[in-house]
Amino acid sequence: MAKKASSRLEWRINVPDGTSKVLEPESGVVGKIWVGLKGCMGIIVLKVRRVLENAWHIGVADPRKVIHCIKVGLALSIVSLFYYMRPLYDDFGGNAMWAVMTVVVVFEYTVGATFYKCINRVIATFLAGALGVGIHLVAEQSGDQLKPIILGTSVFLFASAATFSRFIPSVKARFDYGAMIFILTFSLVSVSGYRVVELFELAHLRLSTIAIGTSLCILVTMLFCPVWAGCELHHLIHQNMEKLADSLDGCVTEYFKEDGSEKDLNKKMQGYKCVLNSKAAEESMANFARWEPTHGRFNFRHPWKQYLKIGASLRNCAYCIETLNSCISSEIQAPPCLRKHFSSKCMKASSYSINVLKELVITIVKMKKSSNIDVKVAEMNFAVEELVDALKSLPTTHFIATTTGEESTKAKAEGVEGSEHPSPIMKVLPLVKVVSLMVEIATRIGGVVNAVEELARLAEFKAAKDGKPKQNQPTDKLVADH
Amino acid sequence: MAKKASSRLEWRINVPDGTSKVLEPESGVVGKIWVGLKGCMGIIVLKVRRVLENAWHIGVADPRKVIHCIKVGLALSIVSLFYYMRPLYDDFGGNAMWAVMTVVVVFEYTVGATFYKCINRVIATFLAGALGVGIHLVAEQSGDQLKPIILGTSVFLFASAATFSRFIPSVKARFDYGAMIFILTFSLVSVSGYRVVELFELAHLRLSTIAIGTSLCILVTMLFCPVWAGCELHHLIHQNMEKLADSLDGCVTEYFKEDGSEKDLNKKMQGYKCVLNSKAAEESMANFARWEPTHGRFNFRHPWKQYLKIGASLRNCAYCIETLNSCISSEIQAPPCLRKHFSSKCMKASSYSINVLKELVITIVKMKKSSNIDVKVAEMNFAVEELVDALKSLPTTHFIATTTGEESTKAKAEGVEGSEHPSPIMKVLPLVKVVSLMVEIATRIGGVVNAVEELARLAEFKAAKDGKPKQNQPTDKLVADH
Numbered sequence: 001m002a003k004k005a006s007s008r009l010e011w012r013i014n015v016p017d018g019t020s021k022v023l024e025p026e027s028g029v030v031g032k033i034w035v036g037l038k039g040c041m042g043i044i045v046l047k048v049r050r051v052l053e054n055a056w057h058i059g060v061a062d063p064r065k066v067i068h069c070i071k072v073g074l075a076l077s078i079v080s081l082f083y084y085m086r087p088l089y090d091d092f093g094g095n096a097m098w099a100v101m102t103v104v105v106v107f108e109y110t111v112g113a114t115f116y117k118c119i120n121r122v123i124a125t126f127l128a129g130a131l132g133v134g135i136h137l138v139a140e141q142s143g144d145q146l147k148p149i150i151l152g153t154s155v156f157l158f159a160s161a162a163t164f165s166r167f168i169p170s171v172k173a174r175f176d177y178g179a180m181i182f183i184l185t186f187s188l189v190s191v192s193g194y195r196v197v198e199l200f201e202l203a204h205l206r207l208s209t210i211a212i213g214t215s216l217c218i219l220v221t222m223l224f225c226p227v228w229a230g231c232e233l234h235h236l237i238h239q240n241m242e243k244l245a246d247s248l249d250g251c252v253t254e255y256f257k258e259d260g261s262e263k264d265l266n267k268k269m270q271g272y273k274c275v276l277n278s279k280a281a282e283e284s285m286a287n288f289a290r291w292e293p294t295h296g297r298f299n300f301r302h303p304w305k306q307y308l309k310i311g312a313s314l315r316n317c318a319y320c321i322e323t324l325n326s327c328i329s330s331e332i333q334a335p336p337c338l339r340k341h342f343s344s345k346c347m348k349a350s351s352y353s354i355n356v357l358k359e360l361v362i363t364i365v366k367m368k369k370s371s372n373i374d375v376k377v378a379e380m381n382f383a384v385e386e387l388v389d390a391l392k393s394l395p396t397t398h399f400i401a402t403t404t405g406e407e408s409t410k411a412k413a414e415g416v417e418g419s420e421h422p423s424p425i426m427k428v429l430p431l432v433k434v435v436s437l438m439v440e441i442a443t444r445i446g447g448v449v450n451a452v453e454e455l456a457r458l459a460e461f462k463a464a465k466d467g468k469p470k471q472n473q474p475t476d477k478l479v480a481d482h
Numbered sequence: 483m484a485k486k487a488s489s490r491l492e493w494r495i496n497v498p499d500g501t502s503k504v505l506e507p508e509s510g511v512v513g514k515i516w517v518g519l520k521g522c523m524g525i526i527v528l529k530v531r532r533v534l535e536n537a538w539h540i541g542v543a544d545p546r547k548v549i550h551c552i553k554v555g556l557a558l559s560i561v562s563l564f565y566y567m568r569p570l571y572d573d574f575g576g577n578a579m580w581a582v583m584t585v586v587v588v589f590e591y592t593v594g595a596t597f598y599k600c601i602n603r604v605i606a607t608f609l610a611g612a613l614g615v616g617i618h619l620v621a622e623q624s625g626d627q628l629k630p631i632i633l634g635t636s637v638f639l640f641a642s643a644a645t646f647s648r649f650i651p652s653v654k655a656r657f658d659y660g661a662m663i664f665i666l667t668f669s670l671v672s673v674s675g676y677r678v679v680e681l682f683e684l685a686h687l688r689l690s691t692i693a694i695g696t697s698l699c700i701l702v703t704m705l706f707c708p709v710w711a712g713c714e715l716h717h718l719i720h721q722n723m724e725k726l727a728d729s730l731d732g733c734v735t736e737y738f739k740e741d742g743s744e745k746d747l748n749k750k751m752q753g754y755k756c757v758l759n760s761k762a763a764e765e766s767m768a769n770f771a772r773w774e775p776t777h778g779r780f781n782f783r784h785p786w787k788q789y790l791k792i793g794a795s796l797r798n799c800a801y802c803i804e805t806l807n808s809c810i811s812s813e814i815q816a817p818p819c820l821r822k823h824f825s826s827k828c829m830k831a832s833s834y835s836i837n838v839l840k841e842l843v844i845t846i847v848k849m850k851k852s853s854n855i856d857v858k859v860a861e862m863n864f865a866v867e868e869l870v871d872a873l874k875s876l877p878t879t880h881f882i883a884t885t886t887g888e889e890s891t892k893a894k895a896e897g898v899e900g901s902e903h904p905s906p907i908m909k910v911l912p913l914v915k916v917v918s919l920m921v922e923i924a925t926r927i928g929g930v931v932n933a934v935e936e937l938a939r940l941a942e943f944k945a946a947k948d949g950k951p952k953q954n955q956p957t958d959k960l961v962a963d964h
Contacts, residue, residue, distance in 0.1 A: 055650050069645040073638035076669050080637060083673045084630045097670060104666040148566045155562060156555035163551040168537050184586040187558050188579060191565045280762040319804045429918060436915050
């Protein structure tokens with residue numbers, strides 16, 4: 001291709017077919033921009049592709065999210081009818097816009113959140129509208145000079161007060177959205193009241209369009225595959241409980257596993273991390289759940305707050321499992337034969353603890369009082385006691401002192417100074433840690449049991465019909481049934 | 483007052499002035515309602531009073547919240563001018579409403595959050611407006627029959643897609659609000675475009691009013707006592723670090739305190755709980771902080787994400803302190819003389835650990851590389867090693883076995899079976915737990931040190947001028963200065 005040798009510096013490429021190509025440097029600035037653009041486009045395409053892949057996985061993992069999107073589209077299409085159908089348009093005119101706006105702003109993933117926003121929006125609009133009209137009437141009487149001053153001052157005062165109320169935790173939890181809508185409506189009414197003559201007409205139209213929007217949202221969200229915040233919370237709590245049981249199982253199995261078994265328990269062990277981080281989700285769900293009407297097995301006044309307490313007690317356990325998990329990765333490990341000796345006792349204690357957790361899961365899933373939770377707790381406590389006894393009966397006949405009591409402690413204190421042969425206490429240390437953490441975890445599981453029993457009392461769970469549920473019935477199946 | 487004795491049953495009260503009153507039973511239903519109403523009013527008054535007291539405390543604790551409320555009122559009053567001043571009204575007319583709405587919806591507590599909402603709102607409105615007008619033009623060409631179908635389908639599709647995008651974590655973190663505004667504007671434009679002839683006019687007016695609203699918000703939020711999300715995050719992180727140091731100090735002091743000292747350390751000890759629960763706050767602040775322009779000592783591209791990592795490492799420490807805290811309240815305690823022996827070593831290790839944390843606090847507050855963090859870490863590690871050595875040299879000459887190595891472990895295993903005198907190992911157990919937790923905490927503080935050093939590298943902290951800051955300079959003062 002390069003037919004004559006040019007005098008300037010050239011880059012040549014020898015192509016396999018025998019010819020050689022001259023690489024023409026791209027012409028200056030334009031070339032650079034082109035290369036830059038191509039690079040940018042490449043990055044953008046890559047990012048978009050990654051986001052799309054991500055979206056695909058999210059949709060596959062939880063098809064209800066896709067359904068939610070369809071529901072939003074549906075609600076918006078229905079509300080558009082107000083524009084397309086002439087008779088409706090004649091009634092509402094441009095104000096139908098408020099119905100569209102309401103649907104977009106109010107439609108949320110869970111029924112509870114939608115209810116929360118709808119009720120807040122309607123009440124706040126009504127209150128602010130009434131107040132706005134009232135102040136407008138007062139201002140009307142005070143003459144043209146005072147009117148803007150009265151209106152401006154009232155907007156300033158009410159907006160500031162409502163904004164401040166959003167900082168109060170109890171208001172924020174229930175009426176945050178309402179406070180915003182209050183400010184919005186009040187400002188709009190009192191400000192536009194200055195110009196628009198038909199103020200009552202405006203207020204009435206706005207209220208009725210908002211009512212249409214909210215009732216449409218409530219209908220669509222409740223009729224088509226409703227997602228109840230309460231159910232989600234219920235589900236999250238017993239799922240977290242199972243994850244905790246799995247983590248505990250994974251950690252103990254991993255710690256005492258023979259070197260030969262290469263089963264990867266890592267994923268199973270990490271479940272407790274979800275529990276550690278689920279506080280915010282639990283709280284928002286509990287907040288939304290109390291707006292929900294009776295649905296399925298949940299009454300309007302279901303004790304959702306108690307779920308938060310169960311969640312807190314689960315997190316309490318999770319903190320311990322976190323520490324247990326760090327023991328596993330610690331460098332110093334107890335000598336094999338000692339571990340073997342403790343292995344069976346520890347595994348027993350952990351499996352009984354897990355049994356208790358699984359029984360609690362069944363209690364929550366079935367919403368029936370368990371008849372044999374006391375037995376299982378007793379078994380757990382017995383296993384833990386055995387474990388503690390095993391620790392006590394470590395070959396420590398001469399450990400610290402041969403006798404107990406005050407005398408011994410004195411001897412001990414003197415012994416400290418005299419000790420010259422550091423013994424392999426460090427070798428048992430990790431084991432002692434694991435055992436004491438197991439004891440602590442069992443104690444904290446006791447806290448979970450109490451919280452769940454309190455829930456059973458508050459929500460008036462009935463006693464399970466079958467006194468002795470089949471032991472080999474897998475929990476997973478029960479969860480799936482639910 | 484009761485002049486004649488009636489035949490029916492009466493309640494009499496002897497009033498101090500000598501007369502006696504007949505208590506007339508309140509007349510039936512009305513009376514009951516009245517009592518009920520009074521009860522309700524009492525409860526409401528009590529609740530309102532409690533909320534007001536609460537509000538007062540919030541205002542006193544953080545006056546910036548009060549200032550924020552005044553700022554919102556101010557911004558709304560300014561935007562109301564559009565209505566009160568005739569020339570401006572003539573330009574924008576009823577569309578000035580959008581400016582009011584923008585101010586109410588967009589104005590947030592921190593500058594970052596306001597920026598996030600403003601930028602999202604403007605871009606989303608622009609994109610959705612352009613798309614809506616485009617689709618409207620296409621629909622216009624397709625005849626009156628197809629037009630509503632095209633418009634309706636496009637609303638359905640885009641609304642569904644935008645709703646789904648809000649489930650993708652990366653989109654949710656940055657563009658959640660934008661997606662909502664996109665749906666809103668797109669629906670409004672494409673739906674109202676069906677009726678309103680001057681579509682371009684509408685789009686132009688809406689964009690300009692929104693621009694006015696957002697720029698007003700940005701001006702007010704930045705000019706009057708701005709609250710920067712970045713500063714808040716920075717502050718939260720070093721505050722949490724201090725709380726952690728205090729908790730550690732409190733726990734160790736409480737555990738080893740003489741029975742005589744009745745100092746209440748409970749409040750100090752509970753600081754770690756804030757650290758456990760601050761994840762959500764940190765994440766939202768980091769999300770907002772990256773929208774903020776350069777301010778104070780923070781550049782536009784300040785590594786806010788690294789703060790999240792520091793936060794995570796702090797929480798990691800807090801988990802351990804949580805377990806340590808539960809050791810303190812445990813019933814079994816080590817014998818006093820043993821505790822006394824360990825007391826000084828443990829206190830030393832804890833105080834060196836606290837020193838490291840305090841040095842990190844100074845590093846973050848001053849935003850200067852510490853010249854003696856390495857020394858402090860070395861001191862901490864040395865103190866921890868001493869502690870471990872003390873544990874090793876417990877009077878355990880006969881503990882487990884007299885020799886170390888494989889041989890001993892065998893002897894041990896046999897010893898287990900033969901042990902008949904359970905020794906007071908349980909008495910040292912809590913102490914061993916505390917010591918091993920101290921070791922673990924020191925390791926995790928190492929993680930915090932690494933995270934802070936990474937921050938210093940990323941944010942290009944300069945080296946501190948004074949190589950040896952005065953040791954007795956209180957950290958609190960530095961924080962107050964900042």
